[in-house]
Each structure stands twice: as C-alpha cells, then as structure tokens.
Amino acid sequence: MKKILNGLFIVLRFILFIIAFSMTLYIVLSMYERINKDIVNALPIFLPYALFLLLLLINSNLNQKSVNQNIFYNLTCCLVFSCICLIDARAIFDKNMLLNEIMGCNINFSYFSDFISFMKIMLYGLIISNICFMVHEKEPKELEIAKKIEVI
C-alpha cells in the first residue's frame, strides 16, 4: 500500500511540476511583456524550478531511495505544486478579483506577485530538504547481498 501510494505521489509530483511551471511561465511572460521588461530579469523566479528539476533527474538516475521512497517528502512536493497551480489558476481565471478587470489584461499580476516570494520559499525549502535527504549511510555489503538473496 505504501509503495503504491508513494509511486502515485512520484508520478503526480512530476505532472504537477510541469503544470505549475508552464502556468508560472505563461503568467511571468505575459507580465514581462506588458511592462516591456527583459525576460532575463525573471531568472530568479525560474531558478528554483531549474534546481528542482535537476534534483529530480539526479534522484531518478542515481536511484536515491532515501528521497524517492520518502512518502512525506513526495506528499509535500505534490501539495506545493498543487498550491502553485491553484494560485496560478486563480490569477488567470478568478474574475472576482477586480484588478483583473481594471487592468484589462486578463491576468491578475498583483495577486500573482504577492505569491512569488512564497513560491520561492516553498521551492527552495523542498530543494534543501531534498539535499538533506540525499545524505545517507551506504548500506553494508552483507545487508545488500542478503536483500538480493531474499528477492531471488
């Protein structure tokens, strides 16, 4: 059960990551286009996404069990990306927030920019905790062999 749930969270984490990143990219691109600002200035917003993706690749390639099998970490990742998706969706679709209407650009940049700092805190928090979980003791060789035998 725990394994199934964990597997589900890992898949969900990746899907939500892509959705959250795409929505954030769309909002930030629109925002910078509107104020005629160079998109290079938005790099600090996307840096945590890039770092998180890098860690995801490292975790899957090096088969970091201490991270991949950590159900609490995976659940937190899912929650964080769901939260980002929810806020991005509200910035785009919630027409009851009146700045949407007043600015006439269909995206509530004010609401989104309120959230940018929280988004960074959450993503950097996940990155640091991921790095902390990556530090683990190597299993003794005898134990590894015993496990393999058990599997066979």
Place this chain on the structure above:
Amino acid sequence: MKKLLVEYFNMIGYALCGIIFGLTFFLIFINFYHYNDISSTYLKQESDFKANKELKDKLQKINDNVASFDINNYSGTENIYALASIKTRLETCSSKINNEDLTKILDKKEVTIKDVYEMQQFYQINISNECLVKQLYELVTPTDNPNLQISKLNELSPFLKNNIEDLMKSTDYLQKVIKNNSSYSFSSNSSKIDLYEQTKDSYYALLNNYRSAIDFIYDISVWYKEVLG
C-alpha cells in the same frame, strides 16, 4: 560520527519539509477563504428596493423644486441670472445622477463585488466629479463669480464646502477595500474580514453615500425654493 551527521541532516530535512507542508496548507486554506469572501453575492431584500425608490423619488423632488423658478415671471429681489445658473446646475446634477446606469445598478436583484465596484465608479464619476465638483463647488465661493450673487448664498457656503469635501472623499476608502480584493488578506486583515462581509457591507456603505449625496442636493434644492419665496 558519520551516523550522527546523517541523522542530523535527516532531521533538518524533515523539519524543513514539515514547515513547507504547514505553509502550503496555510496558503491553500487562505486561498479558499479569500475565494469565498470575494465570490459572495448579496441577494437584495424588499426593503432595499424601497430604499432605492426613495432615492429616485428624491431626485424627482429635486427636479420639482428647481422647476418652480421661471425667469420670466420672477418678481423677487435676487439676481435672476444667479438663480438661473443655480437652477441649471441642480438640473444638471439631477440628470447626471438619475440616468439608466443608476437604474441598472439599483434594480439588480443579486449584487456581486463587481456590481459594487461599478456602483462606486458611478458615484465617483457622476456624483462626485460631474455634480459635486463641476456644478456645486462653485457655490462655495460665490463672491468669485458675478453670476452667483445671491444674498443668502454667503451664509450657506461654509456648509456647502464641508459637505462637498466630505462627500467627495467618502468612497475613497471603499474603493481601496474593493481594489484590495486582488491581494492576499493576511492576519492583520483577518479580524476585519470576519466582521466585514465585502459584497454586502460595501454595498450598504455605498448606498449610504448615495443617500447622503442625494439628500445634500435635495437640501440645496429646498433652500433654492425658499430663496425664490
């Protein structure tokens, strides 16, 4: 030593994860709360429609009071051009306020935050700018205008000045509150939100401003009628 270090790192990892977990839940809940707060609608009661009718009746009374002046038949001692000027100003005020947009706003059965914003904009443009500033503010300094030389106007001008200034600023706070609905509302605001239902209470606050402004114009029209004798 190595084991201790690993334990230490794990501890930091879990602690950070826990903090992020809590923060995420906080943000999700506050978003649902915020969504509920701004998407609430207010279904008008029978008494509201009665109040709206009173407002319209008062606007009609302003027109009636003003219509009592006829430049050709006036036999009083006041300057007829000044009286005509005030009549035109009051008529302009009444026509700017009593139009289709106001009817649309007042006749809505269900009020959303957008309607309240439109109502505030109507107040700002038609009542505050077009009527109070462009038409009535000149009555505050009648000595500057040779077309407004009425003996009793000087006594009235301090009252006019105070009221116009109050009415002009009266919806500024509401406008800020309504526009602020696009930002997060954190703890400093939470107690206010508990007490202040954005749509309903802003609607009533605005309605009071409408009432005060129309009462004020009505009072001027009554004074004008008395001046005519």
